[in-house]
Amino acid sequence: MAIQLSHRAKAIKPSPTLSFSALAQNMINEGIDVINFSVGEPDFCTPKYIKKAGIEAIKNNFTRYTKSSGIIELREAISAKLKRDNNLDCSPEDILVSPGAKASIINILFTVCDPRDEVIIPSPYWVSYTSQVELVDAHPVFIKTNTSNNFKLNAKQLEEKIETLSNPKVLILNSPNNPTGIVYRRKSLEKIAEVCLRHNILIISDEIYEKLIYDREEHVSIASLSPEIRDNTVLVNGVSKAYAMTGWRLGYAAGPSDIIKRASRIQSHTTSCVNSMTQRAVLTALTEDDGSLEKMRCQFEKRRTYLVKELNSIEHVTCNLPKGAFYALPNISYYLHNNNNKSITNSAELCEYLLLEHKIAIIPGSAFGTNQHVRFSYATSMENIKEGIKRFKYGLQCLTK
Numbered sequence: 211m212a213i214q215l216s217h218r219a220k221a222i223k224p225s226p227t228l229s230f231s232a233l234a235q236n237m238i239n240e241g242i243d244v245i246n247f248s249v250g251e252p253d254f255c256t257p258k259y260i261k262k263a264g265i266e267a268i269k270n271n272f273t274r275y276t277k278s279s280g281i282i283e284l285r286e287a288i289s290a291k292l293k294r295d296n297n298l299d300c301s302p303e304d305i306l307v308s309p310g311a312k313a314s315i316i317n318i319l320f321t322v323c324d325p326r327d328e329v330i331i332p333s334p335y336w337v338s339y340t341s342q343v344e345l346v347d348a349h350p351v352f353i354k355t356n357t358s359n360n361f362k363l364n365a366k367q368l369e370e371k372i373e374t375l376s377n378p379k380v381l382i383l384n385s386p387n388n389p390t391g392i393v394y395r396r397k398s399l400e401k402i403a404e405v406c407l408r409h410n411i412l413i414i415s416d417e418i419y420e421k422l423i424y425d426r427e428e429h430v431s432i433a434s435l436s437p438e439i440r441d442n443t444v445l446v447n448g449v450s451k452a453y454a455m456t457g458w459r460l461g462y463a464a465g466p467s468d469i470i471k472r473a474s475r476i477q478s479h480t481t482s483c484v485n486s487m488t489q490r491a492v493l494t495a496l497t498e499d500d501g502s503l504e505k506m507r508c509q510f511e512k513r514r515t516y517l518v519k520e521l522n523s524i525e526h527v528t529c530n531l532p533k534g535a536f537y538a539l540p541n542i543s544y545y546l547h548n549n550n551n552k553s554i555t556n557s558a559e560l561c562e563y564l565l566l567e568h569k570i571a572i573i574p575g576s577a578f579g580t581n582q583h584v585r586f587s588y589a590t591s592m593e594n595i596k597e598g599i600k601r602f603k604y605g606l607q608c609l610t611k
């Protein structure tokens with residue numbers, strides 16, 4: 211007799227971004243020349259000085275369990291980083307190191323959400339937020355943003371939505387944003403913070419793309435705006451994106467003592483701790499600098515500028531200029547209504563057509579809650595971007611011929 215699966219296992223959907231990347235990767239493995247814009251990780255290698263620290267840790271037998279919340283030297287380094295970069299006072303005791311920012315977010319959701327609590331997510335959104343909220347039996351509630359407001363949530367929209375809800379508990383804010391590339395400015399954050407404080411809504415501020423920011427835009431952590439808002443926010447960050455360390459698995463949460471203490475307890479029963487050598491490597495990443503980060507950031511900025519200019523030169527395609535992260539989200543809705551005999555009606559069908567017929571992998575906007583767009587990741591070489599954009603342009607042109 212087959213074992214009945216839990217309601218969680220039955221409800222959980224596969225990550226649409228990972229499924230699409232896997233399909234593209236299968237084609238690449240079969241020797242098909244696919245230009246892959248689907249990947250959400252830097253195409254650079256982890257900087258040498260960081261790798262060296264990881265290797266040293268293994269050589270020195272730093273290979274055992276550590277304290278569940280992370281080694282104290284690392285939490286001290288994170289605390290110093292928060293002060294230096296974000297002007298945020300946060301004691302090492304109020305920091306929890308986890309296997310990736312993804313793990314940090316679900317730990318916090320487990321800590322603060324009861325069944326039926328509502329978690330507000332501005333849309334378009336990063337795919338995992340929805341699934342994580344559902345995994346803890348809470349309800350995701352979306353607030354649509356669009357190109358006209360530059361994909362930014364505003365305080366008025368937030369307030370109006372909160373007034374319609376029965377158990378609003380958390381707002382997940384992500385700046386710089388995946389998939390839109392927007393960066394929230396101080397003024398908007400102040401207004402959003404004020405609404406959250408008034409309604410006692412905890413903010414989970416996902417700042418994983420903090421260091422990938424362009425046009426001299428300033429990254430402002432909402433937690434840093436006032437002592438009151440700091441006590442109402444859990445800041446989440448990590449090393450995956452800025453340090454090209456996706457496979458090392460380390461993220462962290464910094465926030466109110468009682469939340470972090472309970473979240474650490476949850477982690478102690480689930481993953482125990484982040485692997486010890488990664489912790490040592492990240493300690494080095496946060497306390498030394500060989501210039502690699504800035505070099506990678508500059509490459510991303512060049513690629514972004516080129517890609518977005520090319521996208522906007524395509525007939526009936528428009529794309530906002532992203533100010534951070536490494537994604538562009540062009541509007542392709544014209545082609546959902548104008549595609550002679552191809553019966554393409556949504557962004558997923560468009561991406562499937564582009565992958566199968568034009569060998570270019572991009573992610574349908576529907577994965578992020580918008581059917582009008584597709585997401586390009588420019589974490590790929592300039593050469594690939596040049597060839598890929600040609601294919602994209604030609605693929606769309608073919609639809610209207």
Ligand SMILES: Cc1ncc(COP(=O)(O)O)c(C=O)c1O
Binds near residue numbers: 336387449
């Ligand atoms: C917005 C956002 N938050 C968090 C993560 C997860 O990062 P980590 O590798 O640290 O788990 C990602 C990864 O794609 C992301 O895009």
